[in-house]
Amino acid sequence: MNFGVIASNQSRSRFWTGPAPWLVLIAILLFFLAGPAQPELVYDRMAIANGEIWRLITGHLVHSDFAHLLWDCAGLWLVGWLFDELLSSMSWRVLGAGLLIVDATLWWLLPDIQAYCGLSGLINALLGAGLYCTWRQSHDPWVVFIASLVTLKIGIEWYIGAALFTQTAWSSLPQSHAAGMIGGLLVILISSLQSSRE
Template identity: 35%
Template sequence: MNQFPLKVIRRWQWALWVALPALMIALIGESAVELLRYDRGAILAGEWWRLISGHWVHLNIMHLLLNLAGLLLVAILFDRALPIRSWLLLVLLSAPLVSIALLQFDRELIHYVGLSGLLHGLFVAGALVSIGRMRVESMGLLLAIAAKLAWEQFNGATPGTAELVGGRVIVNAHLYGAISGLLLIGLLRRQTR
């Protein structure tokens, strides 16, 4: 019997723990979106779970599929860079860091949904940890993500993205995610030793 699928599932279980809640929320529909999305007013009124749960809510199926494709890309590129528990820790810490940054620095932002901020953090952390074994590739990927983030800060979302996902792209979430990945790398590196 071929062990490949089981090995992949075991190795990528951290990514499955990210993907499955997003899929379940999408199946539940609009009531879950209303209850779980990042909502500035609700968070300030004490609904703190939204600092984390908002990342697993999506605008529509295309938005979800694009985010899951990004998650798959991170898993393919960097899954061996960190142990599974470190990936999960990164997810659990990066998500609220992105939301807290949105709350603090983007006060006009009322709602936010999607994994993209978190994915940027995972990507940066994975690339930084991978520098030791894939130096040229990791440096190239870090330069590419830095160029993307710079583009977004000066020009807005990459052309066509808003139309594709069916709503406004919150580019600062990408920046805050990347910064969270950078900030958390010290903690992650200690765990990989």
């Protein structure tokens, strides 16, 4: 399996051609140009049912307040910086899968959630996929330890129904973290299986 490992002198340019910095830039622009939780862009269940399907994408790019924007952008930047190099061209697919699984979870498993916004589902998709790639490449037990910590954190958040130490205008939805991570892992596992067959 090739996760697009590249030479280190190319890593900086790889990061900039990856999705993370651009998503961060879009999120910042949307926040400052359109305002927090822009009503026409957030995931709004009723509006989506009424045909406004762009919200399935734009909902992930808008944020409910500055703290929400700050933490999500910082998180995505870090995750992108850590894993874009490893994931290479897989990053887009990982994000796409994360987006699909988060939206599907909101739609079918969380019908009570009327509105949603934020990048964290996608961050967790990249995180899940990145950790798996790293483990596949290194088989380092530290990766398993960190993955366990991340899983434990998501589990605790799910249990208590809120993100740990996170205060944003729209309270955090831990299920989106789990869904994003599952989406990221699915893409990597499927690619991994395809590579093994080849």
